[in-house]
Amino acid sequence: MTIYDISKKAGVSIATVSRVLNGSSNVKPRTRKKVLDIIEQCGYKPNAFARGLGLNSMKTVGILCADASDLYLAKAIYYIEQNLRESGYNSVLCCTGYEIPSRKKCLNLLLSQHVDSVIMVGSNFIMNNAEDNKYVVEGAASVPIMLLNADFDCPNVYCTLCDDYKATQDATECMLDAGMKNILYLYNSTTYSGLKKLAGFQNALVTHDIPLKKEYQQCFSGSREDIDGVRDFVDTLYKEGLKFDGIITSEDFLAIGAMNFAKANKIDVPNELQIVGYNNSILAHCSEPNISSIDNRLEDMCIQLVKTLIGTLSQNEMPQKTIFSGELIKRGSTNF
């Protein structure tokens, strides 16, 4: 069943059928109706390939994602896919893992599929660092590239991000103002946003004239799935004699691990120890009491990103970046 069959049955040319299909205005209403009726009656569906060949666009956007099973990234994918679909675009998903060569390969795969754009989700390890990111710059030569959670200056690349530096700084200051004397910063990556958050923590201390001590900045190197590992990690620090009355983390799973550590050691949260997470994910509700967590506006970022993308594709003009402000959501794991 092709456009030819329809044109024959309707007694018009294929060009007219095509015009009807594409909503061109230059079709007599009576003709349009006749064609539409026949299309309906035959259950005809245009062939997306041929259409793509002609239009050189398939109304499809590639989503490049390190790990779709990650809580945070999954949410991002969900928001993005939904917004894209509402704008008439399809989403091709490609999960890459965290290695650069693999990401590169997947990007090329998407480009060869002739997607209209590529959205990189969880791209917080893309820094303004020449060599490793050449592939992003190259990709931007063919299609607009949209980064979620990254800061990258390059033509045809748009970023939407959260001011992680300020959010962490503010939260740390809240903790200091609430009287905590020994705050442990627990993080898990030296990626772009990881370093930003760390810097925010450090700056808060410096502003309050508190000396920075290495042992109060601990990096957990296990996976995001290894909550037991986090618990043990904190436990070891504790058993080694590190004293802390507050823990602020770069991701919620670290905070949950810390909560479990407290529970196992019968340390009362929030009276003896206060804990702050990051991302405001469902994990923040997985302990009793719930965990205070910094919300980094994921949904807003995703909405903004898709909105910008649609604008870019239709008007061919792209803003540089949009920065959101994070917000500390206060729950039972803190006292302030």
Next chain:
Amino acid sequence: MTIYDISKKAGVSIATVSRVLNGSSNVKPRTRKKVLDIIEQCGYKPNAFARGLGLNSMKTVGILCADASDLYLAKAIYYIEQNLRESGYNSVLCCTGYEIPSRKKCLNLLLSQHVDSVIMVGSNFIMNNAEDNKYVVEGAASVPIMLLNADFDCPNVYCTLCDDYKATQDATECMLDAGMKNILYLYNSTTYSGLKKLAGFQNALVTHDIPLKKEYQQCFSGSREDIDGVRDFVDTLYKEGLKFDGIITSEDFLAIGAMNFAKANKIDVPNELQIVGYNNSILAHCSEPNISSIDNRLEDMCIQLVKTLIGTLSQNEMPQKTIFSGELIKRGSTNF
């Protein structure tokens, strides 16, 4: 940059270039190398539309998913996408929500994109129930349809599922054997697998000559994100005087809610109350002690599903269904 340009530069015909591109064996190694070198050097990328037109396949599989941000479904998507990519297929993701009309629409969208197959993830609400599922049967007329976690008898539809009935029955029997007297079953849906699990629970009691009591089968109707709601739900039952020394649930988030209820009421887990979750997701590690949970072999199911799909697409013959056995993973929330 097309296949013509490459053929010209390489001094061969476009057919030969095409053969090289498609890994046909009938190409002289020297010729192949020459062509590949030029392709590499020019950075040529085949046009997927034209290719699709010729092959009438874009090596693309649609993934229909109610909610990609759901922990469990996200993991499924991750496994499926990965396995598909390794087999040379791309994944088009479509999130539908839980409403039938929306699922229908998305399925049609995918079909009009000429995907080679559609995988329905989290399709556990697809029952052998005529009217609502007509759209699945219709879809199966165009492409093979693969269901994850559903039991559906229809030509050109394949199912992979876990024996939720038996898994729940076995776990309940473990609890009974361990001496629990009042086991509360906490579930959250009357979908296909939801009912199976419930039946498994009931059967275990019946087998042990324990009368079924309505108040010990409670359905939580909130969302999977509402862990606080679960905690309050259990709390209310408790305050109303319901006595229980064991809780078995249909999903991990219910178990976490129950754990939080216990913590808030200073009920010792596992000594005063034992709790069992379902899915063996990361949530099982989010409390101290960790939660015993039934693993329903998600990864195995996904691998099997993709393997079957690839077989179906290449040999055009499809088995009916594969059933896995769940397994209780014992952790600190239980004593046995």
Next chain:
DNA sequence: GATAAAAATGAAAATGCTTACATTTTCTTA
């Protein structure tokens, strides 16, 4: 009712690939 302008339509080229079939080249074997 003739003429010009506008609207509707159609013919055909273009899109970039695959592949059946025809042709040429290379390899075997007597």
Next chain:
DNA sequence: TAAGAAAATGTAAGCATTTTCATTTTTATC
């Protein structure tokens, strides 16, 4: 080394659309 078989390559016909440009039809105006 000639003949036949096998391997490699090329030609050209699809594939199902979109779109340009030419043609026809309709409408408006005097």
